[in-house]
Amino acid sequence: MKLAAKLEDLTKHYVLKSETVRALRGVSFDIPEGDYVAIMGPSGSGKSTLLNLLGCLDRPTSGAMYLGDANVATMNDNQLSYTRATRIGFVFQSYNLIQQLTVVENIEVPLYYQGRLNKRDRARCLELAEMVGLQDRLSHRPAQLSGGQQQRVAIARSLVNDPYFILADEPTGNLDTATADEILRLFENLNQLGKTIIMVTHEDEVSRHAKRIIRLRDGLIQTDERKENRTVLN
Ligand SMILES: Nc1ncnc2c1ncn2[C@@H]1O[C@H](COP(=O)(O)OP(=O)(O)O)[C@@H](O)[C@H]1O
Numbered sequence: 601m602k603l604a605a606k607l608e609d610l611t612k613h614y615v616l617k618s619e620t621v622r623a624l625r626g627v628s629f630d631i632p633e634g635d636y637v638a639i640m641g642p643s644g645s646g647k648s649t650l651l652n653l654l655g656c657l658d659r660p661t662s663g664a665m666y667l668g669d670a671n672v673a674t675m676n677d678n679q680l681s682y683t684r685a686t687r688i689g690f691v692f693q694s695y696n697l698i699q700q701l702t703v704v705e706n707i708e709v710p711l712y713y714q715g716r717l718n719k720r721d722r723a724r725c726l727e728l729a730e731m732v733g734l735q736d737r738l739s740h741r742p743a744q745l746s747g748g749q750q751q752r753v754a755i756a757r758s759l760v761n762d763p764y765f766i767l768a769d770e771p772t773g774n775l776d777t778a779t780a781d782e783i784l785r786l787f788e789n790l791n792q793l794g795k796t797i798i799m800v801t802h803e804d805e806v807s808r809h810a811k812r813i814i815r816l817r818d819g820l821i822q823t824d825e826r827k828e829n830r831t832v833l834n
């Protein structure tokens with residue numbers, strides 16, 4: 601099976617004046633294409649650190665992380681930025697849209713980093729807007745949209761580069777329950793279409809939608825379970 605990512609004995613140490621914080625102490629797992637993973641764990645367990653590594657925002661202290669055939673651990677800063685801008689789809693709790701741009705322009709943003717925006721790209725952005733249910737809001741600006749609609753824009757934007765995976769950091773954290781459910785349903789639909797999703801959440805309600813839950817504790821994987829293997833109580 602093709603892998604979206606492969607992590608081998610990944611560590612991340614933060615060296616401070618008086619101590620070294622071992623935020624990740626040897627983490628290994630594969631993410632097959634089409635997976636839908638929730639990363640959970642108590643505060644300080646290393647979730648953000650792992651997310652930063654997966655998102656190519658930072659390099660590990662040791663170990664390897666493969667995206668496709670490329671080992672991110674050995675990339676220089678330019679390669680890392682390029683990979684981040686062109687091959688990772690970010691979805692944040694706070695949407696991070698550009699207020700001056702319309703819905704469709706926000707979706708186009710990642711393509712500017714590749715210095716291209718041809719007719720086919722524009723058509724693709726319209727398709728993505730439609731896929732997330734925003735075909736009637738193409739010329740709206742973020743302030744004219746609800747939180748759920750803004751998150752849909754962010755999700756469409758995350759897909760425009762055909763990323764290895766969508767990396768979602770508490771994507772429903774700012775939404776009411778009903779809207780959060782809609783966004784989680786959208787993720788499930790996208791996953792059924794083959795999109796790989798990695799989501800950090802502290803809510804069991806949210807992680808339940810994923811196919812697999814990885815729990816971190818003190819910088820190590822505590823459990824890594826797939827839904828079909830989990831014992832169903834009641
Ligand atoms: N930039 C940093 N410098 C020093 N220590 C850090 C830094 N970022 C995180 N840490 C430490 O690394 C550990 C893991 O943090 P983090 O990855 O943010 O965990 P989580 O997101 O699960 O709360 C914590 O002990 C935290 O204090």
Ligand SMILES: [Mg+2]
Pocket residue numbers: 647648649
């Ligand atoms: Mg965190």
